[in-house]
Amino acid sequence: MATDAQQACFEAGIKFGSLYHQFAGTPVSPSSTRSLEAAMAEAIENQPFCESVAVEIHDDRVADAIDHENGYTELTGSLMDVEMRIAYEGVTVRTRMAMRDGYPLMELVSVDGVASDETN
Amino acid sequence: MATDAQQACFEAGIKFGSLYHQFAGTPVSPSSTRSLEAAMAEAIENQPFCESVAVEIHDDRVADAIDHENGYTELTGSLMDVEMRIAYEGVTVRTRMAMRDGYPLMELVSVDGVASDETN
Amino acid sequence: MATDAQQACFEAGIKFGSLYHQFAGTPVSPSSTRSLEAAMAEAIENQPFCESVAVEIHDDRVADAIDHENGYTELTGSLMDVEMRIAYEGVTVRTRMAMRDGYPLMELVSVDGVASDETN
Amino acid sequence: MATDAQQACFEAGIKFGSLYHQFAGTPVSPSSTRSLEAAMAEAIENQPFCESVAVEIHDDRVADAIDHENGYTELTGSLMDVEMRIAYEGVTVRTRMAMRDGYPLMELVSVDGVASDETN
Numbered sequence: 354m355a356t357d358a359q360q361a362c363f364e365a366g367i368k369f370g371s372l373y374h375q376f377a378g379t380p381v382s383p384s385s386t387r388s389l390e391a392a393m394a395e396a397i398e399n400q401p402f403c404e405s406v407a408v409e410i411h412d413d414r415v416a417d418a419i420d421h422e423n424g425y426t427e428l429t430g431s432l433m434d435v436e437m438r439i440a441y442e443g444v445t446v447r448t449r450m451a452m453r454d455g456y457p458l459m460e461l462v463s464v465d466g467v468a469s470d471e472t473n
Numbered sequence: 474m475a476t477d478a479q480q481a482c483f484e485a486g487i488k489f490g491s492l493y494h495q496f497a498g499t500p501v502s503p504s505s506t507r508s509l510e511a512a513m514a515e516a517i518e519n520q521p522f523c524e525s526v527a528v529e530i531h532d533d534r535v536a537d538a539i540d541h542e543n544g545y546t547e548l549t550g551s552l553m554d555v556e557m558r559i560a561y562e563g564v565t566v567r568t569r570m571a572m573r574d575g576y577p578l579m580e581l582v583s584v585d586g587v588a589s590d591e592t593n
Numbered sequence: 594m595a596t597d598a599q600q601a602c603f604e605a606g607i608k609f610g611s612l613y614h615q616f617a618g619t620p621v622s623p624s625s626t627r628s629l630e631a632a633m634a635e636a637i638e639n640q641p642f643c644e645s646v647a648v649e650i651h652d653d654r655v656a657d658a659i660d661h662e663n664g665y666t667e668l669t670g671s672l673m674d675v676e677m678r679i680a681y682e683g684v685t686v687r688t689r690m691a692m693r694d695g696y697p698l699m700e701l702v703s704v705d706g707v708a709s710d711e712t713n
Numbered sequence: 714m715a716t717d718a719q720q721a722c723f724e725a726g727i728k729f730g731s732l733y734h735q736f737a738g739t740p741v742s743p744s745s746t747r748s749l750e751a752a753m754a755e756a757i758e759n760q761p762f763c764e765s766v767a768v769e770i771h772d773d774r775v776a777d778a779i780d781h782e783n784g785y786t787e788l789t790g791s792l793m794d795v796e797m798r799i800a801y802e803g804v805t806v807r808t809r810m811a812m813r814d815g816y817p818l819m820e821l822v823s824v825d826g827v828a829s830d831e832t833n
Contacts, residue, residue, distance in 0.1 A: 362726065363722040365726060369727050370729060373618075374732075375499055385518070392513075395504070399504075425520070427669070459727060461723050475701040478596075482600070482603040483605055487699060490609060491610035491614045493614075547789070620757065621756065628751040629752045629756060632749045633752075639783075640785070
């Protein structure tokens with residue numbers, strides 16, 4: 354069976370995939386970044402074991418991505434940073450999405466609180 | 474060719490389909506309805522010819538839809554009312570989504586401003 | 594009130610917005626284009642008044658959009674052409690999405706079958 | 714730092730969240746279940762470390778969920794079963810989504826292949 358730490362990491366992944374595929378493609382401009390950040394964070398915080406979500410959509414990147422007459426672009430991973438904290442049965446998992454070599458990467462930052470006698 | 478009024482109605486439909494399928498499925502609870510309403514309205518207002526969007530997610534319906542231990546539900550059309558105003562080449566189209574006989578229906582409310590000599 | 598032609602155009606717009614915002618962001622590679630085309634078309638054909646949907650995802654554009662080690666990209670409007678036929682109360686509307694000046698544009702192609710005595 | 718097994722579970726969670734929030738809300742009827750199953754599986758199999766995805770949308774549940782004149786419903790977790798196999802650095806994770814007490818639950822089925830000397 355899975356350990357609590359593995360289960361916590363599974364839950365953390367679910368939240369990241371949910372956040373990304375629920376909101377990617379949303380029309381966004383510098384005037385709508387704050388409301389979208391708030392909605393994304395509060396929506397995913399509803400999910401089980403999700404203690405906190407912080408979303409930062411970079412206005413300058415959004416502005417740079419708008420290269421046509423319409424005045425908006427669509428949300429992608431390259432426009433934002435995300436940090437989350439998941440807690441499951443005493444295990445706290447920290448994750449983030451940030452640009453790595455030009456691509457947005459979802460990654461585990463830390464897995465803490467596992468009982469010392471627990472194996473994988 | 475399409476008339477300006479027809480084009481305006483096409484644009485209005487695009488916004489409704491966009492709003493619905495971008496945000497349906499978003500985790501929502503009574504504590505996150507306000508931020509989601511704001512994000513939905515501001516996101517769709519970015520789209521061309523979209524003058525205003527008002528989204529009302531009914532907290533009581535959200536609460537009623539939460540029937541399990543997780544404390545949240547997923548956004549569907551039955552939980553909200555939406556009104557939009559689209560303007561295209563002098564034609565103003567008003568639309569809304571509201572419950573009709575137990576189902577959410579997207580509908581044209583009015584199409585105004587068509588020049589009197591224009592035919593379909 | 595809206596004419597049947599206007600209503601048909603509104604319905605056509607709903608289908609386009611739905612198709613785009615339901616499926617934009619889907620992971621896609623040249624090996625998964627055919628199944629995604631089929632699913633998109635059949636899904637939207639379920640919607641009211643939607644007679645036919647044809648989706649062509651261009652394998653060469655998908656391959657060009659894959660510029661990193663993962664071997665896939667995310668579906669956007671620039672990777673595909675879409676054609677739809679909507680029928681509402683005797684009015685047939687044809688629409689398409691295609692690239693115009695480097696951007697995907699949803700447009701009305703024709704609005705046919707309006708009774709000769711109908712005005713906007 | 715995270716172990717390979719934890720990382721594998723994180724990746725497995727990402728795929729589940731992605732699949733669910735990309736495709737939930739898709740219009741579906743008994744005539745479009747097969748194409749949607751295929752598109753969902755092939756789309757998510759594009760993602761890194763995802764070896765296989767099997768989606769079964771139950772035609773009978775879809776038919777039961779269609780209770781109005783339109784003849785379709787929207788995809789939710791209660792209409793389908795999903796199984797996935799993720800492989801990361803020698804660790805194989807099996808996951809599934811199935812109904813538990815009336816609700817769809819995403820769960821780890823097994824985490825195999827961890828080197829014997831690895832902890833957490």
